[in-house]
Each structure stands twice: as C-alpha cells, then as structure tokens.
Amino acid sequence: MAVIRPAKKWDAQDQREQRAPPSGIESGQPPEETWGKREMLIRYPLNEIVAEKTREWLSTPELRPWHINRSIENAPLPVSVLSREIDELRQIVQELKESNSELQSRVSALEEKLAKEMAADNLWEISDNNLLILEEASGIVTPPGRKQDPLDALKGLLMEYSDETVDSVELVRSVRGK
Amino acid sequence: MEAKRVYLDSSIWVSHILQEKRNNRAQTVQQLFHQIEEDEDVILVSHLVLLEVLEVIRKRITESEPYTDLDDNKKKEIKDRVQKKTSLFLKALSHLIREHRVALIDSQKPVDQWFGMTYSIFISSSGDISTHNHYPGGRRRALPKYRYRGVGHYDIQHALTAQEFSARDLHTFDQGFVELEGHQEFEGMKFLIHR
Numbered sequence: 001m002a003v004i005r006p007a008k009k010w011d012a013q014d015q016r017e018q019r020a021p022p023s024g025i026e027s028g029q030p031p032e033e034t035w036g037k038r039e040m041l042i043r044y045p046l047n048e049i050v051a052e053k054t055r056e057w058l059s060t061p062e063l064r065p066w067h068i069n070r071s072i073e074n075a076p077l078p079v080s081v082l083s084r085e086i087d088e089l090r091q092i093v094q095e096l097k098e099s100n101s102e103l104q105s106r107v108s109a110l111e112e113k114l115a116k117e118m119a120a121d122n123l124w125e126i127s128d129n130n131l132l133i134l135e136e137a138s139g140i141v142t143p144p145g146r147k148q149d150p151l152d153a154l155k156g157l158l159m160e161y162s163d164e165t166v167d168s169v170e171l172v173r174s175v176r177g178k
Numbered sequence: 179m180e181a182k183r184v185y186l187d188s189s190i191w192v193s194h195i196l197q198e199k200r201n202n203r204a205q206t207v208q209q210l211f212h213q214i215e216e217d218e219d220v221i222l223v224s225h226l227v228l229l230e231v232l233e234v235i236r237k238r239i240t241e242s243e244p245y246t247d248l249d250d251n252k253k254k255e256i257k258d259r260v261q262k263k264t265s266l267f268l269k270a271l272s273h274l275i276r277e278h279r280v281a282l283i284d285s286q287k288p289v290d291q292w293f294g295m296t297y298s299i300f301i302s303s304s305g306d307i308s309t310h311n312h313y314p315g316g317r318r319r320a321l322p323k324y325r326y327r328g329v330g331h332y333d334i335q336h337a338l339t340a341q342e343f344s345a346r347d348l349h350t351f352d353q354g355f356v357e358l359e360g361h362q363e364f365e366g367m368k369f370l371i372h373r
Contacts (some may be wrong), residue, residue: 007286023245038302052221053334115286115287115342116342116344118286120343122345123183123220123281123343124278124281124285126281126283126284126286127275127278127280127281127283128275128309129264130225130275130282130284131272131275131276131282131342134228134268134272134282135272138265138268140265140268140269142269142273142276144276146273150270150271150277150279151211151270151273151274153266153270153273154191154194154195154267154270154271155194155195155197155208156195156196156197157195157266157267157270158195158196158235158238158239158263159196159197161196161238161239161242162196162197162198162199164199164348165200166196166198166199166200167198167200168189168190168192168193168196168198168200168203168351169189169351169352169353169372171196171234171237171238172187172188172189172192172230172234173190173352174234174237175230175233175234176230176330176332176333177239177330
C-alpha cells in the first residue's frame, strides 16, 4: 500500500498553482527536514479554502428522494412536509404495482395463447413423437397394414370381464383415487 | 376445413372395451365413433387417459378372477392375461395413432404452470355434499353417510389438456365434469356428459 506523505500533497498543490518547489526538495535532503521548512515557508490560507469549499458544497443541488439537510442549524423539516412526501411516494409505489400486475397478466395471457397455438399447430408432430416413446416403452411394434379396424378390435376387448353391473365411471374413479 | 378435435375421457374407452350395458352406454359410444368417422374428426387421447385405461384393465382382470387359491402360478396366470389384453389394447391404439385418426397428446406447458392452473381451478370449485345410504355392494346402511362429490384434480387435467389442443368437445360419462362447464378457462369447449 502506498503511503502519501504530507509533503507530496503540498507538492501537488504547488504544481497546480504554479508555485516553484521550495529549495531543498530536489537537492536530496531527507523528507522530514523538507516538511519542517515548508511549513514555515508557505502561508496557506486554510480558513479561506475551507470556507470556499463549504459554500460550494452547500450550493450543490440536492438529489431527491435522498434528502439531506445540510444546514448548519440542522433544523428539522415540518411534519406536514414529510407526510406529504411519504404520501407522494406511496402513490408512486401503488401506481407501479398496478402497472406491474397489469403487465404480468398480459404476459401470462400471451404465453398461454402461444403455447396453445403451438400445441394445436404441431398436433401430429407431437402425436408421432409420443407414439415412438410409447412403442419404445412398451416394446410393442405396429407393422403397417392391419386385418381389422382398430376401433372394432377394441370393441369388447374385455367382454369376458364385463357383466350387468359394470360401471365405467366407477371403474375410472377407482383408478383416479376417488 | 380443419378437422374437428374431440377429446374422449377414459370412461368412454372403458365403456367401449367392456361393452357396458348400463344406460346403453356401449351403444352411445358406438354412435359417437360413427359420427366421428363420418365427420372425419380427430380423436384426442392423452397419456393420462391411456394410463387410466391400462390401470382399469389391470384391476378389472385381477378382481374378476374367481378365487381358488393364491400362489406364484396363479399370480403369473393373472399377470399373463393382463399382459395379453394390454398388448392388444396398445396395438389397436398404435394403429389408430399411426393412421392419424387418433392423436396421442400430452401438455406442452411447463410443470409449474400446469399445476398452477390445475390448482387455481380446483380451489375455485367447492363441489357438493350429499347423503349416501348404501354400501358399495348395494346393501343399505344402518346410518347414512355424508358423501363429497366434486371435480377432482384429474378431471381438471383432462379438461386442460383437451383445451390446450383446441378440442371442441370433451365426451365423458362422468358427471363430475359438470362443474367445469362454464368455467372461463374452458371457454369455447363443450362438455358432452352422457348418461
């Protein structure tokens, strides 16, 4: 870490104000000796600079909403001003919330519409892909061509397990955990 | 003109394979298939329907078997029967899918969105409470019981899948779907709940 000695600061100040370096600085004398001499040689108007910097700082425009009271008296703001500011900010927050929620619902509605359109458009692509997955998982292969209409093949497939009392709704409910 | 899409709930398929006699349901299904063929509509079958029907086949075959004794041979015998019927069902269905008379579908939505939609419909439906006077076998109960009947999460997911794939009609025998009729989520889709 670089340590800036006081003499260095004074040197920089001198360069800015085009003051000549004091004798001894460039003659290889030790810094301690130079510092002591400089303090005596330069009459620095410290009070004036501090006053000027304070004036500059006080005249800098303040940024809201981070209000800083820079007055020396540090007088508190009236309660009514604070309340009004809080109310204004609350109003802004509320408006932002409302517009955010409105935008969110519009995005959701559009996303849903897009998903539906894509699913509808790609029906056969999705179905063919699902058939491949089904055949792979079940090990069942369906060769092209058939002897019988598949809907007729399904008709009464479990006929020998049916009777007068069979209720398709109850059977489905039993596997739906109802 | 684009073909109309119809979603058939599991109860329709179960009724068809069992040739259900109750309320002439098997005939209702037959007429429905004729109409679909005539209009060249596309039947939508979801993975959910497929799995439910396969599970009914398993349970129905097992539970219809007359009891003699139970050992490994008996278990194998029943399992083989289940396997045979399952294969026949899947082969016929695969032909229908290959011929593009049936589309095998599943939701393309992310799982979190899917369950979010299911949940929001579920909590907005309260169902109905009635009294139930009979045991499952038909014997009368000494004291009636309360029974809750309402839309189940599976029903919602069937309807959501049908809606996602632009089904114009959803056919079922399950009266539980009544509660989904008129729900804004399913606007434009007709619930055809047969007796």
